[in-house]
Amino acid sequence: MYRDRKCGEVSESQIGNTVTLSGWVFRWRDHGGLIFIDLRDRSGIVQVVFSPDVSEDAHKLAHTLRSEYVIKVRGEVRRRPEGTENPEIPTGSLEVYASELEILSKADPLPFMIDEPKEISEPLRLRYRYLDLRRPEMMRNLVVRHRVTKTIRDYLDREGFLEIETPMLTKSTPEGARDYLVPSRVNPGHFYALPQSPQLFKQILMCSAMERYFQIVRCFRDEDLRADRQPEFTQVDLEMSFVEVDDVISIVEGMLSYVFRETLEIELSTPFERLTYRDSMERFGTDKPDLRFGLEIAEMEDLARQGSFKVFLNALEAGGRVKGVLGKGLAGLSRKEIDLLTEEAQSYGAKGLAWIKLRDGFDSPIAKFFPEGVLKAMADRLGAEQGDMMLFVADDEDTTLDVLGRLRLSIARRQGLIGDGFRFCWVVDYPLLEWDEEEGRFQAMHHPFTSPADMDIERMLKEDINDHEGLSSLKAKAYDIVLNGYEIGGGSIRIHRADVQRKMFELLRIPEEEAQLKFGFLIDALRYGAPPHGGIALGLDRLVMLMVGADTIRDVIAFPKTQKAVCLLSNAPSPVEEKQLKDLHIKLDIIE
RNA sequence: GGGGUGGUAGUUCAGCACGGUUAGAACGCCGGCCUGUCACGCCGGAGGUCGCGGGUUCAAGUCCCGUCCACCCCGCCA
Numbered sequence: 001m002y003r004d005r006k007c008g009e010v011s012e013s014q015i016g017n018t019v020t021l022s023g024w025v026f027r028w029r030d031h032g033g034l035i036f037i038d039l040r041d042r043s044g045i046v047q048v049v050f051s052p053d054v055s056e057d058a059h060k061l062a063h064t065l066r067s068e069y070v071i072k073v074r075g076e077v078r079r080r081p082e083g084t085e086n087p088e089i090p091t092g093s094l095e096v097y098a099s100e101l102e103i104l105s106k107a108d109p110l111p112f113m114i115d116e117p118k119e120i121s122e123p124l125r126l127r128y129r130y131l132d133l134r135r136p137e138m139m140r141n142l143v144v145r146h147r148v149t150k151t152i153r154d155y156l157d158r159e160g161f162l163e164i165e166t167p168m169l170t171k172s173t174p175e176g177a178r179d180y181l182v183p184s185r186v187n188p189g190h191f192y193a194l195p196q197s198p199q200l201f202k203q204i205l206m207c208s209a210m211e212r213y214f215q216i217v218r219c220f221r222d223e224d225l226r227a228d229r230q231p232e233f234t235q236v237d238l239e240m241s242f243v244e245v246d247d248v249i250s251i252v253e254g255m256l257s258y259v260f261r262e263t264l265e266i267e268l269s270t271p272f273e274r275l276t277y278r279d280s281m282e283r284f285g286t287d288k289p290d291l292r293f294g295l296e297i298a299e300m301e302d303l304a305r306q307g308s309f310k311v312f313l314n315a316l317e318a319g320g321r322v323k324g325v326l327g328k329g330l331a332g333l334s335r336k337e338i339d340l341l342t343e344e345a346q347s348y349g350a351k352g353l354a355w356i357k358l359r360d361g362f363d364s365p366i367a368k369f370f371p372e373g374v375l376k377a378m379a380d381r382l383g384a385e386q387g388d389m390m391l392f393v394a395d396d397e398d399t400t401l402d403v404l405g406r407l408r409l410s411i412a413r414r415q416g417l418i419g420d421g422f423r424f425c426w427v428v429d430y431p432l433l434e435w436d437e438e439e440g441r442f443q444a445m446h447h448p449f450t451s452p453a454d455m456d457i458e459r460m461l462k463e464d465i466n467d468h469e470g471l472s473s474l475k476a477k478a479y480d481i482v483l484n485g486y487e488i489g490g491g492s493i494r495i496h497r498a499d500v501q502r503k504m505f506e507l508l509r510i511p512e513e514e515a516q517l518k519f520g521f522l523i524d525a526l527r528y529g530a531p532p533h534g535g536i537a538l539g540l541d542r543l544v545m546l547m548v549g550a551d552t553i554r555d556v557i558a559f560p561k562t563q564k565a566v567c568l569l570s571n572a573p574s575p576v577e578e579k580q581l582k583d584l585h586i587k588l589d590i591i592e
Numbered sequence: 593g594g595g596g597u598g599g600u601a602g603u604u605c606a607g608c609a610c611g612g613u614u615a616g617a618a619c620g621c622c623g624g625c626c627u628g629u630c631a632c633g634c635c636g637g638a639g640g641u642c643g644c645g646g647g648u649u650c651a652a653g654u655c656c657c658g659u660c661c662a663c664c665c666c667g668c669c670a
Contacts, residue, residue: 033627047630067620084628092630109621111602116619117631118604123662176670196670223669224593347595347666434670447670552663562662 002072002104008044010091014077019096021046022104024134025069027115035062039073039096042139047086047095048073058101068114068134070105073098122554126568129559141556145544147263149216152236155258159251161212161238166201168194168218173518176447178222180231188585194220197537200522202239203449203494206533207525214238216540225563227552228486228542232561236489236543239535245477245493248534249426252481252489256424264547272424272481280427285405287430290485291423293412297404298381300324300392309369311354315394325404326382327389328415331357344410345393350403354392358384409485422546425482432456432474433507441509442471446478448504449522450492451534453477460503471507477534488543491536498526 002022010019023041035050050062054075065071075098086092111127112120114134125132132138153163172179172193179193195201197219205213215237222231240248253270260266273291280287283296304312304322312322327333333341338355345353356364362375370378384390393403412418432452433442444450452460453475459465460474477493495501501523505515515523541553554560561567581588 027630027632029629029632031626031629031632034629035627036629036632038630049628051627053627081628084630086630088630109602113603113620115631116603118619120603121599121662123599124603126662173670177668199670221669224667226669227664229669444670450670563664564661566661568662 006043007039007041007046008090010046010077010094010096012079012094015079015094016077018074018076018099020072020074021048021096022070022072024114025065025067025071028065028067030063035059035065037062037065037071037073039071044091045089046091047080048075048098049095050098050101054097055099055101058098061101061103062098065103066107066109068107068110069103070107072100072102072104074100123562123568126560126562129569133558138555141544141548141550142558144263144548145540145556148259148544148547149236149540151259151262152214152216152255155255156212156214156238159212159254161214162210163215164205164210164213165215166195166198166217170195170201173200180220180222183584183586185583196221197235198237199447199449200519202237202535203522203533204525206239206241206494207528207530209241209531211241211531212238213240213535225561225565227554228545230541230553230557230560231565233553234540236538236540237535238537239533241531241533243493243532243534245428245479245534248491248493248536249479252536252538260422260547266422268422268424272426274426274428276429277427277431278429281401285401285403285408286485287427287480288482288485288487289425289427290409290412290418291425292419292421292484293417294383295326295328295408295412295417297401297408298324300378300381303370303374303378303381304394306374307370309354309366311352312392312394315396318396320394320396321400322392322394323400323404324378324382324390324392325408325411326384327355327391327411328417329387330389330411330415331359331363331387333357333389341391341407345391345403345407348403348406349399350393350395354394356390356392358386358388358390423484427480427482428478429453430476430478430480431472432476432478433471435468435472442507444504444508446476446490446492448508448510448519449494449501451477451495451500452504457500460507461499479536481536481538483543483546486542486546487539488546489536489538491534493532493534496526496530496532498523501526 001020004020005014007021007023010021021039021041023039026038026040026045028038029036033052037048037050038045039048050059052059073096075096077094078097080093080095110131112124112131114131120132133142156163169182169192172181172191173196177196179196182192182194184190184192195217198215198217202213202215217235217237218232219235220232223229225231238251240251250271253272257268257270260268275283275289277287280289282299283289285297300312300322301316304316315322342353354366356362356367356375356378358379367375378384378390382390391404391407393400395403431445432450434445436443451457456474465471465474478490479492480487480490482488495504502512505512541556544556545553548556550556559567559569566572
């Protein structure tokens with residue numbers, strides 16, 4: 001027997017009992033006479049004492065112990081002598097007096113210490129991931145991740161969802177992200193694609209009368225990586241029949257409330273705030289707003305018109321916008337620092353940045369273009385006080401909102417205005433279509449199976465909406481869920497009528513043959529009695545990242561990849577044998 | 593594809609602007625001492641392809657060019 005309890009489970013009630021423990025040597029303190037070992041397993045740490053008075057043999061062997069040796073210890077649980085308790089650890093009032101010691105496995109000196117107080121470089125952590133994962137912080141991240149998936153399964157099971165697996169070797173869909181391809185040996189020249197999401201399959205399952213489906217499923221996208229993006233990531237994917245937007249939203253709110261209660265003991269207040277896409281863009285310059293702080297973007301067009309500042313007036317004349325954001329506490333910025341801020345705005349796409357400091361009146365090169373009353377109205381609208389700076393961007397609509405949205409975030413970070421907590425919100429009423437400048441046609445903003453709003457279905461089918469403005473005005477039954485400025489999920493009510501789906505492809509200028517080729521199996525399924533249905537996919541990695549306060553999803557994934565999509569532990573990807581390529585009828589064509 | 597930051601002992605870093613003895617510190621490691629420590633303490637010791645390649649120079653960790661790797665960001669991610 002290796003153990004009869006875990007290190008973290010040693011408790012007062014066992015005082016006087018003899019216990020057997022196994023684990024890793026975390027830290028050791030060899031006093032020559034007494035030797036103290038902090039023994040660690042997944043459950044926690046307990047102090048083991050080796051004294052020659054208890055066992056000469058065990059004490060002698062304990063001298064040879066080093067960091068991360070795996071040992072088995074048998075000994076008596078005792079209360080620590082008065083004044084030697086360690087309040088830092090849960091078992092700090094106790095210790096185990098070892099009578100027997102067995103070294104189960106020795107360890108070479110480690111490339112880094114498990115209790116390293118400093119940050120270890122990430123390449124090293126990834127190369128020795130098994131050691132990195134021993135660190136209590138990483139251990140905790142994976143425990144929380146487990147708790148989250150477990151409670152999600154419990155919740156959805158109770159709500160009548162079936163967990164159904166969908167294929168990993170599936171069909172490439174040319175729309176969207178780049179696919180990871182897998183060659184088919186038995187079908188030379190043909191390829192599977194790894195799923196970007198189980199989108200089509202989960203809709204098929206609704207056509208199969210499964211009514212409620214979910215899956216915690218790996219998805220793959222061959223795009224460039226970010227702190228919150230890995231080539232393989234996990235979605236909590238679900239789909240429901242006979243539902244409208246509110247039904248999906250309330251299931252997800254119930255699920256997240258349950259998850260936060262069960263894993264973090266945090267009560268979320270529901271329903272979550274809802275913003276329309278339009279509102280979110282106007283107020284925050286993004287469709288994933290961080291609501292943990294203010295600094296909302298304010299409309300300045302009416303006030304700009306009351307002045308004579310040409311940059312503003314020209315932008316409005318050209319059909320653009322003038323809006324502003326509060327630079328909280330930035331009145332003290334030097335000319336040089338303002339130049340840097342301007343450069344930042346320009347890096348986001350702005351032509352320039354107008355500013356007015358509130359410091360003994362209005363201090364700005366552009367103040368002279370506005371009557372005092374207008375300047376005051378600007379300050380009122382932005383909530384600017386003495387010591388603040390007002391920042392303005394005048395440009396086309398997209399640029400104005402985007403730049404101010406990014407500045408808002410940047411200022412909040414710089415000034416430490418971002419509060420704690422978990423601020424969820426829904427962004428709803430997305431446009432159905434989005435103009436694609438490159439392709440010269442409209443694209444589905446969510447995906448081509450997203451249902452238009454009810455009134456827009458009629459407009460779409462009856463009226464002949466084909467002009468740019470008309471198409472831009474169509475709304476979708478799509479929704480995103482946002483947490484602290486991160487998009488953690490998105491979904492929609494789907495089209496379940498074949499005629500609407502046909503019209504949709506027509507608007508997207510996808511010819512019938514092409515649609516049949518790409519999504520034929522779904523379109524066919526819609527013909528044989530498809531229930532109204534909709535669903536959502538949540539990004540599990542991002543959700544857990546935010547829950548544990550990590551800066552990157554790599555810290556909540558056991559074996560993540562680097563920015564070049566390399567696994568430093570296994571060294572994937574790697575070249576393969578010539579024979580393997582030959583079997584697959586693949587010839588390499590690499591230009592040196 | 594583009595912009596930025598970094599790469600020096602096992603680890604985390606200093607040294608680089610202004611080139612010039614033997615490249616330092618802390619932690620870790622090795623040896624010794626230590627019966628109440630808990631980031632134990634004390635004494636001693638070992639440990640370096642300054643990412644890699646080229647160039648400038650009497651002389652390069654330091655300057656120049658190229659390149660690789662890691663991270664952050666833009667593009668990209670329906």
